[in-house]
Amino acid sequence: MLALKRSIGVRVVADDEADKDAPSPGSRLRPLVTLSPHAGTGETRALPMIEIFGIPTQALFGQLLLGLINGSFYALLSLGLAIIFGMLDIINFTHGAQYMMGAFTAYLLLQHLGLGYWGALVVAPILVGATGILIERLLLRHLRQLDPLYGLLLTFGLALIIEGVFRNHYGSAGEPYQVPEALQGGRNLGFMFLPNYRAWVIVFSIAVCFTTWFVIERTRLGSYLRAATENPTLVRAFGINVPRMITLTYGFGVGLAALAGVMAAPIYNVSPQMGSDLIIVVFAVVVIGGMGSIMGSIVTGFLLGIVEGLTKVFYPEASDTVIFVIMVIVLLVRPAGLFGRSA
Amino acid sequence: MELVAGPQALRKRRENTWSIGAAFAVMVALLAIAPFAVYPVFLMQALCFALFACAFNLLIGYVGLLSFGHALFFGWASYLSAHVEKIGTLSIPFWFGKVMWIEIFLPPQTPELALCIGTLTAAILGYIAGTLAIRRQGIYFAMITLALAQMMYFFALQGKFTGGEDGIQAVPRGRLFGMFSLANEMTMYVFVLTVVLAGFLFIYRVINSPFGEVLKAIRENEQRAISLGYKTERYKLVAFVLSATLSGLAGSLNALVFQLASLTDVHWTMSGEVVLMTLLGGLGTVFGPVVGAFLIIAMQNYLASFGQWVLVIQGVTFVICVLMFRRGIVGELANVLRVRL
Numbered sequence: 001m002l003a004l005k006r007s008i009g010v011r012v013v014a015d016d017e018a019d020k021d022a023p024s025p026g027s028r029l030r031p032l033v034t035l036s037p038h039a040g041t042g043e044t045r046a047l048p049m050i051e052i053f054g055i056p057t058q059a060l061f062g063q064l065l066l067g068l069i070n071g072s073f074y075a076l077l078s079l080g081l082a083i084i085f086g087m088l089d090i091i092n093f094t095h096g097a098q099y100m101m102g103a104f105t106a107y108l109l110l111q112h113l114g115l116g117y118w119g120a121l122v123v124a125p126i127l128v129g130a131t132g133i134l135i136e137r138l139l140l141r142h143l144r145q146l147d148p149l150y151g152l153l154l155t156f157g158l159a160l161i162i163e164g165v166f167r168n169h170y171g172s173a174g175e176p177y178q179v180p181e182a183l184q185g186g187r188n189l190g191f192m193f194l195p196n197y198r199a200w201v202i203v204f205s206i207a208v209c210f211t212t213w214f215v216i217e218r219t220r221l222g223s224y225l226r227a228a229t230e231n232p233t234l235v236r237a238f239g240i241n242v243p244r245m246i247t248l249t250y251g252f253g254v255g256l257a258a259l260a261g262v263m264a265a266p267i268y269n270v271s272p273q274m275g276s277d278l279i280i281v282v283f284a285v286v287v288i289g290g291m292g293s294i295m296g297s298i299v300t301g302f303l304l305g306i307v308e309g310l311t312k313v314f315y316p317e318a319s320d321t322v323i324f325v326i327m328v329i330v331l332l333v334r335p336a337g338l339f340g341r342s343a
Numbered sequence: 344m345e346l347v348a349g350p351q352a353l354r355k356r357r358e359n360t361w362s363i364g365a366a367f368a369v370m371v372a373l374l375a376i377a378p379f380a381v382y383p384v385f386l387m388q389a390l391c392f393a394l395f396a397c398a399f400n401l402l403i404g405y406v407g408l409l410s411f412g413h414a415l416f417f418g419w420a421s422y423l424s425a426h427v428e429k430i431g432t433l434s435i436p437f438w439f440g441k442v443m444w445i446e447i448f449l450p451p452q453t454p455e456l457a458l459c460i461g462t463l464t465a466a467i468l469g470y471i472a473g474t475l476a477i478r479r480q481g482i483y484f485a486m487i488t489l490a491l492a493q494m495m496y497f498f499a500l501q502g503k504f505t506g507g508e509d510g511i512q513a514v515p516r517g518r519l520f521g522m523f524s525l526a527n528e529m530t531m532y533v534f535v536l537t538v539v540l541a542g543f544l545f546i547y548r549v550i551n552s553p554f555g556e557v558l559k560a561i562r563e564n565e566q567r568a569i570s571l572g573y574k575t576e577r578y579k580l581v582a583f584v585l586s587a588t589l590s591g592l593a594g595s596l597n598a599l600v601f602q603l604a605s606l607t608d609v610h611w612t613m614s615g616e617v618v619l620m621t622l623l624g625g626l627g628t629v630f631g632p633v634v635g636a637f638l639i640i641a642m643q644n645y646l647a648s649f650g651q652w653v654l655v656i657q658g659v660t661f662v663i664c665v666l667m668f669r670r671g672i673v674g675e676l677a678n679v680l681r682v683r684l
Binding site: 085090091139142143146147148149150152153154156157158159160161162163164165167168276280281283284286287317320321324325327328331332335336 | 407409475478479481482483485486487489490491493494497498500501611615618622650651652653654655657658659660661662664665666669
């Protein structure tokens with residue numbers, strides 16, 4: 001009994017680690033923007049040291065840029081998921097693996113055929129989209145009349161297969177992929193250094209997202225697509241080949257994922273597990289945005305990327321979890337999602 | 344439409360229980376002699392996963408809810424029970440101008456208490472996750488549970504007491520009720536078997552209770568259950584918490600068996616594995632998850648030399664199950680024998 005008593009006790013301690021990481025209370029009283037021209041050293045010498053909220057703009061905008069890039073991948077992937085969900089009523093769990101396949105196709109095209117980035121940007125989505133069409137024709141088609149959960153399980157199995165095969169062949173270390181020559185280097189914007197390639201990724205993915213939105217919402221083809229989403233039987237009665245449209249839609253959604261993969265290849269390493277970690281975050285993005293609207297998925301994707309980037313600046317420990325926390329808050333406040341129709 | 348069960352229905356029900364009773368007897372008999380033929384640690388692992396899959400099946404098989412985040416309950420329960428058994432000290436954070444910790448120094452606890460704490464943790468987490476996830480239906484439910492589990496995975500990765508990448512290692516098995524040393528493999532096996540069978544019988548009792556009948560009604564047609572006046576949200580939440588609690592019990596046991604709680608237990612691949620076990624054995628069957636768990640664990644043990652191919656084999660099993668036999672092994676068997684299993 002004595003021994004037991006001695007080992008039981010209560011102590012109150014301050015969290016030392018949290019102390020070190022958190023800015024001192026005084027930092028809140030600093031002016032919002034400070035300009036100290038003498039502080040710049042090393043590689044940032046060309047840029048004046050500007051601070052906002054006590055954080056150098058260099059770091060702030062750098063993370064914001066990375067956030068926007070992540071956001072453009074979230075947008076492209078959740079856009080593809082939303083289109084596929086609209087037509088096939090399934091959640092494509094293979095989406096992450098297909099994103100990874102896009103990056104790997106770009107890498108393999110360069111290694112074996114000498115086809116560079118610009119060629120891969122066109123060829124890889126087509127090739128991966130074609131495998132998507134095969135998957136739809138051979139496998140998903142048989143699940144049309146069943147509970148959509150079976151589609152989720154099947155695509156989950158496919159994701160495991162694809163990831164496993166690539167891991168066996170290329171290991172999990174990852175392969176580097178060069179930034180194309182035309183986009184190497186960067187420019188000085190005065191308050192930050194902007195690498196050309198990153199600017200390209202953001203501009204190009206916004207263009208792709210907008211084009212997709214335009215095709216679906218503003219063209220005749222898009223109106224067929226939307227009609228088939230609402231009532232496939234009626235659209236078939238008008239003589240439109242709905243099964244083929246479903247196949248092509250799946251192929252297109254997969255192609256979008258592969259396109260995102262090619263764009264990601266020069267930024268992150270090309271590795272077999274690059275998709276599986278991303279897809280779970282994209283699922284959270286989809287839950288936050290709701291899959292009801294195309295524009296909704298695009299806007300949510302970019303916004304959450306920015307939020308994640310800002311979290312990396314102000315509270316780095318939470319940067320991995322911030323999107324999930326936002327998902328929890330959205331579920332509490334607006335269960336149908338920001339742009340979703342109430343379920 | 345019979346409002347009162349007629350004699351035929353009653354006879355049918357008696358036959359059903361007969362087949363399930365017989366299968367249960369066979370299962371217990373096999374498990375009783377198994378440790379003399381097979382490596383006990385393998386059996387104990389398979390038993391833990393059998394309980395995990397049965398708990399998962401309670402949700403997908405009887406309520407029709409596919410949770411893709413059950414590793415959350417399994418893993419966090421194993422962390423908590425490993426911590427209680429190895430270290431014991433309780434740290435409670437609170438905010439007083441800055442993050443402060445109350446540390447209550449407790450000695451390492453006995454295994455049964457560790458199990459209880461782990462299970463309780465899973466119940467609390469299940470209540471929180473369930474409240475959030477049942478706000479959306481169908482496919483969103485799966486995505487929300489997956490995302491919540493991933494969030495808790497990152498917390499486990501960054502947390503101090505979880506040991507990050509290393510996990511909590513070398514957890515002592517201790518003495519059950521202060522009397523029986525669990526370091527002995529056979530004693531441990533009997534303990535694990537007892538707990539798992541108790542959990543199994545509890546789940547069987549739940550699905551055959553009036554409560555279970557309401558769950559099945561929700562699975563078949565939620566709108567109709569609502570119009571009959573059932574508060575389906577509440578039923579779904581209770582089922583979710585039950586499932587999470589039993590998953591937690593399985594996770595705590597698993598931590599005791601391997602004397603280890605690690606990130607593998609909270610990773611999404613673990614959630615995928617339990618889905619596969621249940622699917623392979625048969626969704627909504629009583630014995631399916633047990634069979635599925637034993638098969639998958641055996642596959643992992645005996646195919647370990649194939650390394651990464653295990654992932655591919657699991658994927659192929661998924662695809663084959665979904666395309667060719669959605670009823671699972673036990674479901675197909677029951678269909679051929681025309682009995683309930």
